[in-house]
Amino acid sequence: MHRRTFLAGLTGLVVAGPAAAQMKHDMGGMSGHGNHTMPVTSTLPVLPEGQPLQALPRLSNQSAVPGIFKAELAAEPGVVRFAEGIDTPVLLYNGTNPVIEAHEGDRVEISFRNGIPGQPTTIHWHGMPVPADQDGNPADPVVSGGERVYAFELPEGSAASYWFHPHPHGLTAEQVYRGLAGIFLVKPKDDPIPAEYGDTVLMLTDLRIAADGTIPESTMTDFMNGRVGDHLLVNGQKNPQMAVALGEKRRLRLYNVTNARFLRLKFENASMTLIGTDGGLIEAPIAIDELLLTPAERVDLIVSFDKPGAAKLITLEYERGWMGPGKPDEASKILLTANVSDEPAVATPPLPTKLRAIESFGKPVVTRRFVLTETMGGMNHGSMSMQGMDHATMSMPSDSMGMKFLINGASFDMDRIDEVSKAGQVELWEVINEADMDHPFHVHGTQFQVVEHEKDGKVTTPSYRAWKDTVNVVAGETVRILLRQDLPGPRMYHCHILEHEQLGMMGTVDVQA
Numbered sequence: 331m332h333r334r335t336f337l338a339g340l341t342g343l344v345v346a347g348p349a350a351a352q353m354k355h356d357m358g359g360m361s362g363h364g365n366h367t368m369p370v371t372s373t374l375p376v377l378p379e380g381q382p383l384q385a386l387p388r389l390s391n392q393s394a395v396p397g398i399f400k401a402e403l404a405a406e407p408g409v410v411r412f413a414e415g416i417d418t419p420v421l422l423y424n425g426t427n428p429v430i431e432a433h434e435g436d437r438v439e440i441s442f443r444n445g446i447p448g449q450p451t452t453i454h455w456h457g458m459p460v461p462a463d464q465d466g467n468p469a470d471p472v473v474s475g476g477e478r479v480y481a482f483e484l485p486e487g488s489a490a491s492y493w494f495h496p497h498p499h500g501l502t503a504e505q506v507y508r509g510l511a512g513i514f515l516v517k518p519k520d521d522p523i524p525a526e527y528g529d530t531v532l533m534l535t536d537l538r539i540a541a542d543g544t545i546p547e548s549t550m551t552d553f554m555n556g557r558v559g560d561h562l563l564v565n566g567q568k569n570p571q572m573a574v575a576l577g578e579k580r581r582l583r584l585y586n587v588t589n590a591r592f593l594r595l596k597f598e599n600a601s602m603t604l605i606g607t608d609g610g611l612i613e614a615p616i617a618i619d620e621l622l623l624t625p626a627e628r629v630d631l632i633v634s635f636d637k638p639g640a641a642k643l644i645t646l647e648y649e650r651g652w653m654g655p656g657k658p659d660e661a662s663k664i665l666l667t668a669n670v671s672d673e674p675a676v677a678t679p680p681l682p683t684k685l686r687a688i689e690s691f692g693k694p695v696v697t698r699r700f701v702l703t704e705t706m707g708g709m710n711h712g713s714m715s716m717q718g719m720d721h722a723t724m725s726m727p728s729d730s731m732g733m734k735f736l737i738n739g740a741s742f743d744m745d746r747i748d749e750v751s752k753a754g755q756v757e758l759w760e761v762i763n764e765a766d767m768d769h770p771f772h773v774h775g776t777q778f779q780v781v782e783h784e785k786d787g788k789v790t791t792p793s794y795r796a797w798k799d800t801v802n803v804v805a806g807e808t809v810r811i812l813l814r815q816d817l818p819g820p821r822m823y824h825c826h827i828l829e830h831e832q833l834g835m836m837g838t839v840d841v842q843a
């Protein structure tokens with residue numbers, strides 16, 4: 331469906347009564363962003379900037395047995411003070427956004443409790459090669475007040491920057507934007523990156539906060555485009571600062587754990603070297619000037635601070651497609667500032683020229699096609715009355731709205747198997763984006779290799795081999811990936827704009843032994 335047709339369905343709605351003013355505001359009819367659900371006269375909280383960068387807390391290992399990581403984890407309501415004197419109700423894991431750190435070969439046992447009132451949840455171990463019954467997919471929810479144990483082995487070669495988040499169908503987007511996310515760092519037994527570079531986790535989130543400190547519900551604009559917050563945060567802080575010496579090299583792991591924000595990033599007055607992606611280290615370091623980090627993607631960087639003064643990690647403009655009003659200004663936002671002193675750094679070992687070997691997949695035995703589209707479905711253009719609908723109804727997707735994001739013309743059905751595969755089988759997947767915006771495509775249970783991009787008849791291949799679990803598919807583009815699922819069971823594939831996943835852009839492949 332073309333953008334003009336899609337938007338015509340929205341402008342054709344007849345909205346009457348008290349809902350009209352609210353809908354006008356939600357759709358950007360009033361001044362300001364057009365994404366807020368509060369009056370434009372409200373004074374929005376000001377978040378402090380420039381505070382020292384805080385590390386995310388580590389989840390303690392309760393096991394004294396070598397090779398076993400054991401811990402308890404609870405998803406539950408909490409409170410965070412983002413702005414002075416204002417408390418914001420959120421959802422957190424153990425009252426924070428924790429980091430789990432384990433090693434290849436370890437056995438992991440996480441005793442999980444769902445403390446979210448009235449809502450089921452799961453833990454999805456994003457990108458990790460865990461058994462299907464431990465994957466936290468939507469068909470395996472933990473009820474409110476319920477408990478379960480997630481247990482799995484970390485195989486050799488699985489060292490990478492993973493993360494975890496809830497995945498209950500219909501609630502994933504809300505639970506994530508309200509704060510539920512954590513980092514899962516799997517370390518190798520022998521790391522080729524010099525320890526002197528450190529290992530700094532930077533969890534990138536965004537926040538929308540009302541005048542009273544609450545997090546507003548999502549709007550129609552959010553469901554169309556994916557929810558984008560007003561404040562970009564690093565480890566929960568706005569533009570935190572870190573002190574580095576002149577010539578110092580730092581290892582920084584960047585995680586985009588936002589619902590829908592596309593981050594085109596550049597370091598001013600510092601140089602970046604890419605050493606890893608979603609599934610771990612690449613084969614050799616690559617110098618880069620900028621990078622695009624779409625929702626759910628991760629990168630592992632070495633940043634060299636070779637100039638004194640402020641080195642800022644900033645956003646650049648990126649056109650990913652936007653429907654309707656309220657398009658956010660994505661450029662020139664400062665995520666992080668490194669203050670580089672005049673004092674020279676202590677000499678450190680050089681970065682190895684070779685980091686690892688990445689196997690090349692053999693010839694695929696199956697080719698599958700996944701076509702991404704959007705539709706207004708059954709909307710009755712120009713005649714739908716919404717008189718009497720309250721704000722909660724207006725804010726949530728509904729069958730009457732008819733807004734759908736589809737794969738192969740179908741909306742997600744938890745009781746339907748869309749594809750049947752075999753464990754250990756190499757497959758070529760063609761992901762074809764016929765929609766009007768970019769869609770980051772994620773596959774559960776494995777890491778894949780991107781082999782081709784095709785747009786307007788031009789085919790390009792990646793300049794390096796890497797393991798990925800999420801790849802951006804630009805509007806009008808076909809991306810071809812090679813993958814192999816080694817563990818049997820049902821696996822999800824979906825757009826990682828969480829609102830689009832919720833509105834149908836998700837499917838299930840049954841991997842048979």
